[in-house]
Amino acid sequence: MTLRERWLLAGLIIVTLLLPVLGLWQQARYSKAERAVQQFVQLENQAEQSSPAETALFRQARPELRRSLLAGDFNSTLQRLTALENEDSIPEEEKQHGKAIAIDQLWPRGSAARKQAQQVLRQMMEKQKQGYDLAAAQETLIQVADAARKGDKKKALASFQQVEMLVRDAVLRPGFQTYETRVAMPGGLTNQPPPLQQMPPAQQLAQLRQLAKSQRAPLAKGQVANIGPAQMQQLERFLTVFQMALPQLMERATPEQRTLLQRVQPFSTELLAAYHAGKDIRPVVPLLQKIMATGGRNPAAADALLDQAGAALRTAKPLPKDMAAPPVSVGRNQPLLNHPPLPGNIQLPPAKLLSGLNRSSGLPKMGNSLPRQTMAQLGPERILQALDVIRKMPEPIYQQQRPQIARFIGQAISSMNGNAPNLSPRNLPIKIAPPHTIEPEESKERGTDNHPRPIANPAAFSIGTPAKLRLDLNPAGQITGVQALNHSLSNGLNPGGFALLSSDGNELPLRQTWKNDAKGVTGNLLDNKNSITCVVKYEQADRDLVIHLNTQRKQSGAAAVLQLNIPLQAAGWHWDAGDDVQVIAVDGTYALNAGDDKLRMVTLRGSNIRLAVIAPTASSVGYDPTSGYLKLRFALPATVGSNQQVIQFAISH
Numbered sequence: 001m002t003l004r005e006r007w008l009l010a011g012l013i014i015v016t017l018l019l020p021v022l023g024l025w026q027q028a029r030y031s032k033a034e035r036a037v038q039q040f041v042q043l044e045n046q047a048e049q050s051s052p053a054e055t056a057l058f059r060q061a062r063p064e065l066r067r068s069l070l071a072g073d074f075n076s077t078l079q080r081l082t083a084l085e086n087e088d089s090i091p092e093e094e095k096q097h098g099k100a101i102a103i104d105q106l107w108p109r110g111s112a113a114r115k116q117a118q119q120v121l122r123q124m125m126e127k128q129k130q131g132y133d134l135a136a137a138q139e140t141l142i143q144v145a146d147a148a149r150k151g152d153k154k155k156a157l158a159s160f161q162q163v164e165m166l167v168r169d170a171v172l173r174p175g176f177q178t179y180e181t182r183v184a185m186p187g188g189l190t191n192q193p194p195p196l197q198q199m200p201p202a203q204q205l206a207q208l209r210q211l212a213k214s215q216r217a218p219l220a221k222g223q224v225a226n227i228g229p230a231q232m233q234q235l236e237r238f239l240t241v242f243q244m245a246l247p248q249l250m251e252r253a254t255p256e257q258r259t260l261l262q263r264v265q266p267f268s269t270e271l272l273a274a275y276h277a278g279k280d281i282r283p284v285v286p287l288l289q290k291i292m293a294t295g296g297r298n299p300a301a302a303d304a305l306l307d308q309a310g311a312a313l314r315t316a317k318p319l320p321k322d323m324a325a326p327p328v329s330v331g332r333n334q335p336l337l338n339h340p341p342l343p344g345n346i347q348l349p350p351a352k353l354l355s356g357l358n359r360s361s362g363l364p365k366m367g368n369s370l371p372r373q374t375m376a377q378l379g380p381e382r383i384l385q386a387l388d389v390i391r392k393m394p395e396p397i398y399q400q401q402r403p404q405i406a407r408f409i410g411q412a413i414s415s416m417n418g419n420a421p422n423l424s425p426r427n428l429p430i431k432i433a434p435p436h437t438i439e440p441e442e443s444k445e446r447g448t449d450n451h452p453r454p455i456a457n458p459a460a461f462s463i464g465t466p467a468k469l470r471l472d473l474n475p476a477g478q479i480t481g482v483q484a485l486n487h488s489l490s491n492g493l494n495p496g497g498f499a500l501l502s503s504d505g506n507e508l509p510l511r512q513t514w515k516n517d518a519k520g521v522t523g524n525l526l527d528n529k530n531s532i533t534c535v536v537k538y539e540q541a542d543r544d545l546v547i548h549l550n551t552q553r554k555q556s557g558a559a560a561v562l563q564l565n566i567p568l569q570a571a572g573w574h575w576d577a578g579d580d581v582q583v584i585a586v587d588g589t590y591a592l593n594a595g596d597d598k599l600r601m602v603t604l605r606g607s608n609i610r611l612a613v614i615a616p617t618a619s620s621v622g623y624d625p626t627s628g629y630l631k632l633r634f635a636l637p638a639t640v641g642s643n644q645q646v647i648q649f650a651i652s653h
Helices: 003-049 056-070 074-088 112-129 135-149 153-168 179-184 201-212 229-251 255-276 284-294 299-314 352-358 380-392 395-412
Strands: 224-226 327-329 461-464 469-473 479-484 497-501 511-516 520-527 532-541 544-553 560-567 574-576 581-583 590-593 602-605 610-614 620-624 629-636 641-652
Touching (some): 003 056, 003 074, 112 380, 229 255, 469 544, 479 560, 629 641
Antiparallel strands (some): 224 327, 469 479, 520 532, 574 602, 602 610
16 A cells, blocks of 8 residues: 555545544534524413413513523523523422412401501501601511411511501601691691692693693794793792603603603702702703703704703802893793693693603603503502412512512502402503613602602702712612613612611611711611611712711620612623622522622623622622612621721722
């Protein structure tokens, strides 16, 4: 055999051996991709043929799965699909919590205990209508249903006793007075309807719809209209009602219009504040008219006008006391306000200020925006039935909708009048908000659903800016909203804040007082039982937020843990604790413990947001998908002494 023949034979042998290897390599390379695509297509077909309730988890995870497939991240796709498969493989009796206790077993029908429960709920409704802060009571009421789902009768009844205590000790929110108190005041509302803050949302929208029917021709440039004190007061009322109706507008807005509305809301708050401070805001009025006129058609132009209006507002001068309100160049020589009186003896500016946001070419109209029947029309007995509905919900649906149930309960207790809608789980008026979206929400300060919101809460404390990182706090110190890079990250979640945990994991009540200063927000937390005090300081540092904790213990006692709960919509994000990166699923557990060393940095990564949590002295940091809380825990020693901790939140793209 010649040398050439030997080389040819060797080449044939090598090729023959390589062919199976190449086949196996190709199969190994694309097997995960093939499996991921096959499972995804199979679930897609099941979703089309099954009811929404049966495929609720997949529908929630579908956007995340599609992004992973498009990015070629087949490992993450398979992990997420496996998590969904494990959830679906749970036996039905476990999903339903077979040991669950019906509400009728907690309070038998016709018993004195049930009448007492109804009385507590009735008092809760009345106090909510009067403007009391009942957010904590609402969350505790849901804990009754949680305990009933788990079959813990003792805990359910204890939680309801806590509801009764929270309702009894509830305080009025800033700026609110009961209608009876206002009537009894000298020169009060003896012959007038309830104040504007107590007006139901349907009546607010009816007023704005009436304004929309009174549109006029555009005002010619250079012509003037007199704006006196009376008209400015009416403008104030208009801005107030506009803030109340803003959630309904945002629900029907395009992404560009929604961004504009997000900027208009704080601007209207600043405009009201300047008016109350005695500033001459009349030069801003024509710009405001133009913004409202063009916002629906051309959000970019309206956004530029908003910058001009903001600059004019910042340079506004005090209005001379001895000077009558001069004419302001706003257009055609017509009164600024020209429409018949509205219900409640409230005069508002014409719809010109809203026309740009309410025409068919702009934002969708607000007509028929409210459902015929809402959960706000439930009485005490129907609220108990609502708790029983929550108790009977299938586990996947319950886990999916748990963050929104607080709002559902808040609507349910807002009134005792009217007929209640169907209370089956599929008819619950709850929507799941995807990450980085702005859901329409009612204003806490206006008392429409008594649930704190990060968007429309001008009286709450705020640290930071929405363009970077911002926390919103209510007067009680609860964290009601988180905003980063102009995205709201806590829609539909319950308020967070500080809580003291005992050795058995139960939350202990903390007396809290908060104040705002030029440097930040400071809170004093006090636990009388264990003689523990904690001073909390929120500060902004460039793009970051820093929280300083100074805890003191005056006498020895049982060991405890201080826990910080931050509401955060992080479903579908990536949990990066340094050693392993996981996709946050509704059925997962995500925690990092300090051990003997300092706690490492944890990063939560969304599609366009990266949030780093730096708390080296914390004992643990974790994320609970069920509650939507980012939780940081700090161990408090049992001996007398003090310690300090620093928490830093860094935001980036």
